[in-house]
Every structure is written in structure tokens, then in C-alpha cells.
Amino acid sequence: MRIPYDAVLEGVIILKINYEGIIIYSNDYAQKKLGLDKNRLQTLQNIIFSNNYGTPEQFLRQFIKIDNKTNCNITFKDNTGELITTVCTIEKNKNNKEIDLSAVDVTKYDLISRKNKLYYHLLDTVHLLSDKYLLEQQHLSFLYDTVTGSPNKNYFIKYFEEYKGNNLVFIYLDADNFKSINDSFGRSFGDAVLKEIIKRVNNIKDINYIIGRFYADEFLILIEDFDTMEKINDFMELLSNIFDIPFTNNGISFGVSYSAGISLYPRDGKDFEDLLNNADLAMHRAKAEGKRNFIFYEPQFRQTILEKIYMESDLRKGITNNEFSLYYQPQVDMLTNEVCGFEALIRWLKPDGRIIPPFKFITSAEETGLMIPMGAWVIEEACKFINKLNNIGYHDIYIAVNISAVQIAQKNFVSEFIEIIERTKVNTKQLHLEITETVLMKDIEVNTAKIRELQNMGMIIALDDFGTGYSSLTYLKQLPINILKMDKSFVDEIGSGKKNLVRSIINLGHDLELKVVAEGVEDKAQLDYLSYYNCDILQGYIVSKPIPENQAIEFLKKPIKFK
Incomplete structure (x- = not known):
């Protein structure tokens, strides 16, 4: 005997009927929607409006004849006279002379609108849920997303295991920047947008597919029996059109874009998790390339991820084993031709003798x-080197360290910096901080406040890679900086025959009462040009490559020889 589980089957009508058409059991949803009463005798004729087999009597006779289980369409009349369109799974219990009927209210779930394997797979799942044994272990929320009512991962796994003999397309889709919608308008507003995305995608016609929500703002679309790549591209074009239409909620209109990754069964994997992961990798590649796009999975994506994993593992070992060291590249005052400071550059010294430059890690x-x-270690090592220089008589030499976006974003960035200063007792006037325009502009008010606090302690602030970021003159006047560090790309244009902005950048820096550093200087033509237009400080291979600490100290003892 099957015992339905009323607590979870919202949107599903479950009935048990004897061979005379008398309803001997109805679940809570059926009672609520169809006006059934457990204490009053009612028959199938009272509630069926239409079905595939004629009158309710003909319907009953037909299903008494079936051997086991079948599917059909039934339209019920609810307790207000409205019609409920359903698709049903019907199974006969010969021993008890009863018929079990499980009907999904399609308008309630709005899950699958095409009459194909995907459509009836839903019915099979619902009917299985009325089995006493299974209902002790799982329920509808196990298979469907509680927010959108769409299939979740468990549902897709069941479907894949049943129909994986066919060609299938996995489209893993992420709504770009969805967090900003939740943060701005609230989670209930965001949930309404998720439901609207499901609804819009379900309106795409003439192709067999199913869409479900996996997690947060991520969805899986499974296309059945694809035959050409053109068919997939056509579908993605229809999907893009959906997202081109603004979303509206509570009178507010806004745009939502998507990034998607696509994997193909069986080409890209035989296992559900492999196919899902491959589509996910492709989706993240689409995001990295600018969002609002879709990308097909390629095997090298996985290799890239593995390389990142190996790199992270090696980095952790390198930090534990003290494999990192600071190299120092001299900066030369162009008026005196003397070293005025060094930029500290991290290097990874592998046990096998290799030196790994920073751009690789x-x-x-x-x-x-x-x-x-790692950044905290760099700052402390630089402070220790400043102290060493002071101890041997070099009181005017500064060390410049680079500050990354990850470091400055930490809430305790300033307090931890101050701890290092206090612990090393360094002269803060000999410590320069180099930070790029892009990093500062990510959260300009917060970041400039942090930098200004350090500047007020005596540290010198250099705006690194100037000219490659925002370069807004309005912001430039407001930033707490002492030095403009011209990007190497501008220096490279000197003597190339191309127009260059070097003189303009130097003049701009001087107009703002800033010193100007030119980095990446490599030849005499560049040196002469920078000298002619009164650049303050130069750095580059024309002076020296980055060198270890002991060599930097020796370098200070010799006169500058430009190479």
C-alpha cells in the first residue's frame, strides 16, 4: 500500500481510487484545490473536467485494463470552478484493486512545458515519491529548488543516469553581479529575479531542454538530443536575447547579464560530475574574459586549473621553507648621479637554483x-634592510615596497603596518610605498584614507605605473602622493619615432609639486631625453638589474656607471 507524504507535495495531486471510481484517499493539496473531504464519499466524476480517454467512466475502465503504469493528461475542476491542467502518472495495484494517481499541477510548478522524456520524467519522480519507503528518505524539496520550484542538482543527476545514452548539452550559467541586486534591493527581490530568469528561459520553444537552479545565482540548462553545434549556438543566441530585455520589479528596471560554460556529453565526459565541473570551468573562463559571454569547454582549461593548484601548493611550501628573498633595484637621482634608494622586489629562490620572477607567482x-x-614579510624585510643601511652610515637611502590590492583591502592593513614599524623601529621617512592607480581607485575613499594615515607617519607615497590606469587629473590632485612613477611603456617610446607623453608627464608631476621617477630605462637615448626634460629619478637596467642585499650594499660604495 502506498502512503502519500502530504507535508512536501505542494503542487502535486495524489489520489487513490478503487475500481468503482470512489476516492479512498486524497492528499492535502488535492483536498485544498479540489474541495475534497475525507469524511464525505466522492468519486472521480466529481472532479475530472477532461482527460485523454473520454468520460470519467471511460477513463476508469481504460485504466483498469492497464498492466502496470502509464502517463496521461487530466484537467481537474478546482473548488472555485477554475481548471487545473496536469500531467499524470497512473499505476494499478491489482492486489488491492486500486489505482494510484499522481498529477503535477503544471501551472503551479511551470517546470517543463514540452511533452517529451524530460516532461514525463517529472511524473515518474513524483509517483516514486508516493512510495512509503522512499518518502521516509526523500521528498520533493530534495529534487526541486525551494526558491524557484525548478529542478535542483539531485533532479539532474537522476535524469542523467536514466537518459545518458543520448547526446546532451550541459550549459552552466551564472547571472553576472547578482550579489549587487540582493545587496541593493533585498533577498526577496533577488528571488523574484531568479524566478523570472527561469520563466523566461522556459519560454524558449522548439527545442527539448530543462533548466534548474543549482546554487545562489547559478543555473544548469540541459539540452536533449542535440545534433549540431549550430543548434547549440542558436539556442545561446535565444538565451542572450532573453537577457537583453530589462528586468522589472516593483517599478524598478535594471539589466542582468550572464556568463555561461558549455560541456557536451559524451565528448567532454561520461560522468555527471565531470561534465558539470567542465561546464563550470568554462563558465569561469567566460567571466575572466569579460562576462556577457559563453565558452565551450576545452581540455586545456583543466590543465590551467591544475597548474594553479600546483602553484598554490608550491607557494605554501616556499613560504614555510623560507625560499623567498628580496632583490633591490637602484634608483638614481639624475641631478647628483647618486643612488637615492632601491625598489624592493621579491624573488623566489627554488632549492634547485632557479630564480622565479614575481610575474609568475x-x-x-x-x-x-x-x-x-607574503606582503607583510616584504615590508618587514625592507624595514630591516633600512636599519642595516643606517647602521653602516647610509642614512638617506630609502627602500620602496609595492602594496597590492589584496593587502590594502584588509581591514587591519594599517594596524598591521604600524605593528611592523614599531617592531623594527624603522625611520619611516626612509620607507616608500608604491601603489598603482588601479588599486587606489577600487575603493578610493577607504584606500586613500589608509594611505594618508601612513603618509602622516612620515612615509613617502609613490603612484606606480602612472598613465596606465585612470589618470584622472581631478583624482590626481586629491590623492595623498609624493611621487609619480612613470610606467615603462612611456619610456620605451623615447627614440622610437612615435609621439610620446614623457615630457608632459614630467611637467604634470612638477606642476603638482611631485617628484617624477622613470622606470625601465635601458639605453643612453632614453637617459639623455629624461635628463633634458628634468626627470628627477631613474630606474632600470641602464643602472643595474635587481640585485641581492649584499650586492646592493657593495653597489652603494661605487660611483654610478651607466651601461
Whole structure:
């Protein structure tokens, strides 16, 4: 005997009927929607408006004849006279001479609008849920998302295991910047947008697919029996059109874009999790390339991820084993031709003798959060070197350290910096901080307040890579900076025959009472040009490559020889 589980089957009518058409059981939803009463005898004729098999009597006779289980369409009359369109799974219990009927209110769930395998898979699932044994372990919320009513991951896994003999398309879709909608308008507003996305996608016709919400603002679309890549691209064009239409809620109109990754069964995997992960990798690649796009999975994506994992593991080992060291590149005062300071540049000294430059590991360090302890270590090592220079008589030499976006974003950035200053007792006037325009502008009010606090302690602030970021003159006047550090790309244009902005940048810096540093200086033509237009400080291979601490000290003892 099947015992329905009323607590979770909202939107599902479950009935048990004997061979005379008398309703001997109805679940709570059926009682509420159809006006059934457990204490009053009612028959199938009272509630069926239409079905595939004629009158209710003909319907009953037909299903008494079936051997086991079948599907059909039934339209019920609710207790207000309105019609409820459903699709049903019907199964006969010969021993008890009863018929079990499970009907999904399609308008309630709005899950699948096409009459195909996906459509009836829903019915099979609902009917299984009325089995006593299964209902002790799972319920409808196990298979469907509680916010949108759409299939969740568990549903897709069940479907995949049943129909994976066909060609399938996994489209993993993420609504871009959805967090800002929740943050601005509230979670209930965001939930309404998620439901609208499901509704819009379900309106795409003439192709067999299903969409479900997986997590937060991420969805899976499964296309059945695709035959050409053109068919997939056509579908994605229809999907893009959906997101081109503004969303409106409570009188507020706004745009929502998406990023999607696509994997194909069986080409990109035989296992559900592999296909899902591959589509997810492709989706994140689409996001990294600018969002509002979709990308098909390629095997090298996984290799890229593995390389990042290996790099993170190596970084952790390197930090534990003290494999990092600071190298110092001299900066020369162009009036005196003497070293005025060094830029501290981190290097990774591998046990096998290799020296790994920062561009190969800094991004990974930032993405994994390892940049925070690494950055603190750099600052402290630079402070120790300043103290060493003072101890041997070099009281006017400064050390410049780079500050990353990850570091400055930490709430305790300033307090931890102050702890290092107090612990090392460094002369703050000999400590320069280099920070890019892009980093400062990410949260200009908060970040400039942090930098100004350090500047007020005596530290010198250099705006690094000037000219490659925002370069707004309005902001430039407001930023707490002492030095403009011209990007190497401008220096490279000197003597190239191209128009360059070097003279303009130098004049701009001087007009704002800032010193100007030119980095990446490599030849005499560049040196002469910078000298002619009164650049203050130069840095580059024409002076020296970055060198270890002991060599930097020796470098100070010799006169400058430009190479």
C-alpha cells in the first residue's frame, strides 16, 4: 500500500481510487484545490473536467485494463470552478484493486512545458515519491529548488543516469553581479529575479531542454538530443536575447547579464560530475574574459586549473621553507648621479637554483590570499634592510615596497603596518610605498584614507605605473602622493619615432609639486631625453638589474656607471 507524504507535495495531486471510481484517499493539496473531504464519499466524476480517454467512466475502465503504469493528461475542476491542467502518472495495484494517481499541477510548478522524456520524467519522480519507503528518505524539496520550484542538482543527476545514452548539452550559467541586486534591493527581490530568469528561459520553444537552479545565482540548462553545434549556438543566441530585455520589479528596471560554460556529453565526459565541473570551468573562463559571454569547454582549461593548484601548493611550501628573498633595484637621482634608494622586489629562490620572477607567482598569491603574509614579510624585510643601511652610515637611502590590492583591502592593513614599524623601529621617512592607480581607485575613499594615515607617519607615497590606469587629473590632485612613477611603456617610446607623453608627464608631476621617477630605462637615448626634460629619478637596467642585499650594499660604495 502506498502512503502519500502530504507535508512536501505542494503542487502535486495524489489520489487513490478503487475500481468503482470512489476516492479512498486524497492528499492535502488535492483536498485544498479540489474541495475534497475525507469524511464525505466522492468519486472521480466529481472532479475530472477532461482527460485523454473520454468520460470519467471511460477513463476508469481504460485504466483498469492497464498492466502496470502509464502517463496521461487530466484537467481537474478546482473548488472555485477554475481548471487545473496536469500531467499524470497512473499505476494499478491489482492486489488491492486500486489505482494510484499522481498529477503535477503544471501551472503551479511551470517546470517543463514540452511533452517529451524530460516532461514525463517529472511524473515518474513524483509517483516514486508516493512510495512509503522512499518518502521516509526523500521528498520533493530534495529534487526541486525551494526558491524557484525548478529542478535542483539531485533532479539532474537522476535524469542523467536514466537518459545518458543520448547526446546532451550541459550549459552552466551564472547571472553576472547578482550579489549587487540582493545587496541593493533585498533577498526577496533577488528571488523574484531568479524566478523570472527561469520563466523566461522556459519560454524558449522548439527545442527539448530543462533548466534548474543549482546554487545562489547559478543555473544548469540541459539540452536533449542535440545534433549540431549550430543548434547549440542558436539556442545561446535565444538565451542572450532573453537577457537583453530589462528586468522589472516593483517599478524598478535594471539589466542582468550572464556568463555561461558549455560541456557536451559524451565528448567532454561520461560522468555527471565531470561534465558539470567542465561546464563550470568554462563558465569561469567566460567571466575572466569579460562576462556577457559563453565558452565551450576545452581540455586545456583543466590543465590551467591544475597548474594553479600546483602553484598554490608550491607557494605554501616556499613560504614555510623560507625560499623567498628580496632583490633591490637602484634608483638614481639624475641631478647628483647618486643612488637615492632601491625598489624592493621579491624573488623566489627554488632549492634547485632557479630564480622565479614575481610575474609568475604574484597573481596566484593574490588569488589564494597568500599575498597577505607574503606582503607583510616584504615590508618587514625592507624595514630591516633600512636599519642595516643606517647602521653602516647610509642614512638617506630609502627602500620602496609595492602594496597590492589584496593587502590594502584588509581591514587591519594599517594596524598591521604600524605593528611592523614599531617592531623594527624603522625611520619611516626612509620607507616608500608604491601603489598603482588601479588599486587606489577600487575603493578610493577607504584606500586613500589608509594611505594618508601612513603618509602622516612620515612615509613617502609613490603612484606606480602612472598613465596606465585612470589618470584622472581631478583624482590626481586629491590623492595623498609624493611621487609619480612613470610606467615603462612611456619610456620605451623615447627614440622610437612615435609621439610620446614623457615630457608632459614630467611637467604634470612638477606642476603638482611631485617628484617624477622613470622606470625601465635601458639605453643612453632614453637617459639623455629624461635628463633634458628634468626627470628627477631613474630606474632600470641602464643602472643595474635587481640585485641581492649584499650586492646592493657593495653597489652603494661605487660611483654610478651607466651601461
